[in-house]
C-alpha cells in the first residue's frame with residue numbers, strides 16, 4: 001500500500017513563519033530591535049533582563065514579553081524596574097510562537113520603545129525551532145548546567161547570535177570547562193559571539209551592553225514610522 005505523507009509539523013512551522021514575518025515587519029517599521037532570549041529554566045534569563053535594564057534605563061526605551069507555563073512572577077520582577085512587561089502563560093506549551101507575540105503586542109505601548117526582549121519558555125529544545133519575528137536570538141547557558149550542553153542540544157547553540165555563559169562567579173564550585181563550551185559553540189556557529197558573564201556580580205557585562213547599544217542604534221536609523229504612532 002502506498003504511503004501517504006502527512007506534513008503536519010511543516011504546516012505548523014510554515015504558519016508560524018508567516019506570523020513571525022508580520023511581527024518582524026512591524027518591529028522594523030517602528031525601528032525596534034528585538035531579541036528572543038532562550039535558555040533552560042534557571043540559567044538566568046530574568047536576572048539578565050534585570051541587570052540589563054538597570055544598566056540601560058534612561059538611555060534606551062525597553063519593553064519585555066515574558067513566557068512561562070504558569071504564573072506572572074517574571075513579569076512582576078520586570079515591572080518592579082519600571083519597565084512595561086507582558087506575561088504570556090503557555091499552559092503547558094514548551095515554547096512561544098508568532099501568534100502569542102502578536103497577542104502580547106496588543107497589550108504593549110510601543111511608543112518610545114527601542115528594545116523589546118522576549119524571554120522564551122525555559123527549554124533548550126523547542127524554542128530553537130520557532131521564530132517570533134525577532135532580529136537576533138540570544139542563548140544563555142549557566143556554568144552549573146555543565147559544559148556538555150552545546151553538544152547535546154546543538155540547534156540552540158547553532159542559531160544564536162550571542163551565547164552568554166552565565167554564573168561565572170560559580171566556576172570555583174563546578175567542574176565546568178568554559179574553554180570546551182567556547183570550542184563547541186565555535187564549531188557549531190563560527191560567526192556567533194560568546195560572552196562570559198555573572199548576573200550576580202555584573203562581571204563581563206560591558207561587551208554585552210555594547211552589543212545591544214550598537215544594534216539599537218542600527219535599528220533606530222531604519223525606523224520608517226513615526227516614533228509617536230507605534231501603538232496599534
Ligand SMILES: Nc1nc2c(ncn2[C@@H]2O[C@H](COP(=O)(O)OP(=O)(O)O)[C@@H](O)[C@H]2O)c(=O)[nH]1
Pocket residue numbers: 039040041042043044045046047048122166167168169170197198199200201
Ligand atoms: N550565583 C549566581 N546565581 C545567579 C546568576 N544569575 C542568576 N542566578 C540565580 O539563578 C536563579 C535563576 O535565575 P532566573 O533569572 O530566575 O533564571 P531564568 O529561569 O532563566 O529566568 C536565581 O536564583 C538567580 O538569583 C549568576 O550569575 N550567579
Ligand SMILES: [Mg+2]
Pocket residue numbers: 045046047074119
Ligand atoms: Mg525567568
